Amino acid sequence: MSSTFSQSPWAIETREVSRVYQTYVKPEGLANSLKGFWKRQHKDKIALQATTLQIPKGQIVGLVGANGAGKTTLLKVLSGLVRPSSGEARVLGFNPAERDSRFLRQISILLGQKNQLWWDLTPHDSYALLAEIYDLDKTAAKKRVHDLAEILNCTHVLETQLRRLSLGERMKMEIIGALLHEPEVLYLDEPTIGLDIVAQSSIRKFLEEYVALKKPTVILTSHYMDDIAKLADRLLLISQGSMVYDGTVEGFTRKTESKKLLRFSLAEPLAAALPIMNLHTLPAGEQNLSLQVTNEELAPVLSKITSLSGVKDITIDERDFEDVIREFLEKESRLLPSRGAHQP
Amino acid sequence: MLTNLEYRLNFLTDAVLQPAVTSMIEVTLWFALFAGAGVAEINGFGLNAYLAYAIWSAFMARLTSTWMYEFRMAEEIDSGSINSLLTRPFSFFEYYMSQFMGYKTITTVVSLLVPLLTCWIFDLTIIWDRLLPALALVFYYLLVVQTLSFIVATLAFYLNRIHALTVAKNMGLWLLSGELVPLDLFPEGIKNALTWLPFANAVYIPVGYMTGRFGPDLFLRGWITATYGLIFFGLLAVLSWKRGVARYAGTGA
Structure with missing residues (x-):
């Protein structure tokens, strides 16, 4: 496929990129289950409308939207997990869908609701494995783990199995794992979800310092306004798979008026x-x-x-942040689906 | 592989207890069979030969079983936990192949004690010079059978709940490998055809070679069939993986 991108100055760039999922529709009951053996109905669900966006290197973008709005789908497309149904994407000059190892070495995705380290291993073992996977110098990787763990105040749990750690400790371990290879592009999907206020604040502070020091390009999704307000240079609001706001956090605050x-x-x-x-x-x-x-x-x-x-x-x-967002999205798009819409 | 060594009881059960129990069952079964039949030989082979075949075939069959890794691979795809692997610069196939081969190497070293001890207790004879070449063939065949498992697992990209396919495949391999009964008990034509399939390398060919049922010709055929099996299933695996990843929806994250 010939690319329409040439010598792009952007770290992340998409042109009319969209994603449609096909789902099987099964009406209730045994009879319909049996009917499904030979005749099935399918329906298309647009998870991401044609989206064009450019993100310069070093920018921190907050991606906000209701559940099922398309945030995670966009992150999956940009990290190469799913292929777009149409359009093109480029991250650091690579087509994510090709999953080129040179591309994968420069990105990291942190999914706040998923364990990405090995459940049965200690963080130390997991990091040693990651150092092998990313071809990192073993001594340098160990030092980096130690430094990050010191900042996050969690050196005492590095030799405990991941499954035995609290949610907050696990998230700190996941963050170290995600940052071990110093990615150029970092996707943070709900990094503070489910954590108590102290852990949220500690992780937020760490990320604030990290992005200021290392200047990675970051896309951050979060339901917590504080995460976005403290970290993001730019805010993207997404509703029903469409971008409905693209501007600064301050602009958003003025527009919604607390x-x-x-x-x-x-x-x-x-x-x-x-x-x-x-x-x-x-x-x-x-x-x-x-x-x-x-x-x-x-x-x-x-x-x-x-x-x-x-x-x-x-x-x-x-008012609850969700309510502010909901009101804003209703005003902007008049299309917001009911809360708890199914995420494909 | 580290995850499998993390739990002592799980490892010892898998590497020692299960092979020991299987061996005891085989010994009891073949003693009862010969006692019940009241004969010294069946199809030209005596109790000692059948016992040696049964003990070593149970060992080889356990060594070449891949269901545990097949289940894990399918589960990773089905649950979406593969997402954390797909975003890292390595191959899912190599990741699981290295885990599988590493774990099999360690469990083989430990569980080899069971058939060796059984041979010593019941005075079962095998051609000891052929033990290492036979194990080498089995380890070569592990590449084939793990690739086959990988293909089955990639079907999780297309279908939900594929465990029934794993069971069906295992039943087929149970028969085709000579684990269920030695292939010698099949009619000559069928036996010959089955030895041209790579699956006989799991049990029949290595165990038959070690126990002196046949000479180097059939053993050499084992290396040939394993090689074409590896090429055939390797190509199929690449195709299935590429098509599967292209349609993957990343569900679960």
Whole structure:
């Protein structure tokens, strides 16, 4: 296949790259199971719409979207795990689908929900194996493991079987494994998922320092806003397999304008609908109420509410990141599928 | 290979206990068979010859069994855990072949004690000069049978739940290798045809050569059939792998 890419200045570049999966549709019941022996229905699911993007060397890109939006599919295409149904991709000048060993030596993919080291081995044994696989100098690899483990504060678990480590310790081990060969391109798929706040913060801080020092090109997916805000130079929002936002994190924050959720109760239900500052209206007959307000609206609205008789239990919550993303994606695309959509 | 040595009980069961139990069953079976038949020879061979064949064939059959690695390879593809291997600069085939050969080498050294001890206890005779060449042929054949397992495993790219195929393949090999019964018990034409297939190198040819059932001609044929088997299955493996990876959806990650 002749390439339309020539001497690309980009670390990662795609042109109209898409991926469609075919799935088998089986209606409920035994009769339909038997029918499936000779007649099967299939349907196509577009996991990634035609996507064109360029990522320069050293840029940290945050890739955000709902479950099933196409984030992981894009990472799989860019790492050579799956072939695109159409279009072309180039990473460091290589076609990922060819899985050239020179390409594979320069990338690393960290899947936060999967073990990539050997479950039955100690991290030390796994790293020795990885050093062989990547043709690394054994002494240099050992030193690198030691240095990374020191920074991550986990030298004490290097000789314990992976299966016996906590989730946070395992993730640290996976990170060392992913960085051992100093990849030029790093795909981080939910690196902090399921971790407690301390472990999240520790890994985030480590990655922040690592990318500042080594300057790899990174694509990071995460459901945690802090991961994206602290690490990413650029934000890509993906919905139903399409890019719906490509810009800076600051631009995104300005666009979505952070809102707060104000909840309170009244001693008696409201007798009639009550307008608040011509911005909101509290419905009649309700006793437990909530309002979404901007930072600017918060003080005057709060003042108005506290002046009501019998008001109690006032709470102010930051909205969940998922809700902010969902609202944004709904506004941008009007296409967001229901939560928990199946990931192919 | 390291993962298989990680658990002592698992290793000792696989390398010592199972071969020992299998040998005891074989000894009991052949003693009972000859006692029940009340004859000194069956098809021109006595109890000693059948016992030697049974003990060494059980050992060789265990040595050439690949189901464990076949199951693991298929599971890696089916579950998507192959993703972590596909993104590294090495070959999935070589990765599993090296694990398989390494593990077989170590287990062979340990479990060889079982047939040697059985031969000593029951005074079974084999041609000792032929033991190492026979083992060399079996190790050459391991390349063939592991390649065949690789082909079966790659079917997981196309189908879910392929374990039934592994069972069916193993049943076929059980018969074609001479493990179930010595190929001498088949009619001459069928026996001759089966010795032109590479699968006889698992049991019949190496064990028959060691126990003196035939001379170097058939042993040489074993090397030839293993070689064409390796070429044939090797080409099929490349084809199946390339087509499988091209349609792989990376499910599970």
